[in-house]
Amino acid sequence: MNHVPIPVSRQRVVRPAVPAREENRLRWHTNFVALRRIVATWEKRARFRRDLEQVSRNDPHLIDDIxxxxxxxxxxxxKHFWQA
Structure with missing residues (x-):
């Protein structure tokens, strides 16, 4: 008997059937998580720029140090908070 393995790229992946309602919930959750990450990034940038402005006013010599x-x-x- 000659057994030749099937390459992984050609194997069929059988996934269990996911009800449409569950699939929509998962999609919504994934989008919500992505949106939360974006908002967190924006908040981080805004906070950094506020802190940088405060340091530049109060201790301008520290700007030279960095x-x-x-x-x-x-x-x-x-820059606006959404700009990298």
Whole structure:
């Protein structure tokens, strides 16, 4: 008997049937998690830019210590929270 294994790329993956309602719930959950991550990223950027602005006002010598120019700080502070 000559047994030749089937390559993984050609094997059929049999998935258990998922009811449409459950599939929609999973899709909604996945989208919700993605949205939460986006909002968390935006909040992190906004907080960073607020803190950077406060440091640049109160302790401008610290900006030099972290290796940024005044112009770079101004550009970063001027960005909107959704901009990377």
């Amino acid at each position: 290796g940024l120019t005044r112009r770079q700080v101004e550009i970063e502070i001027a």
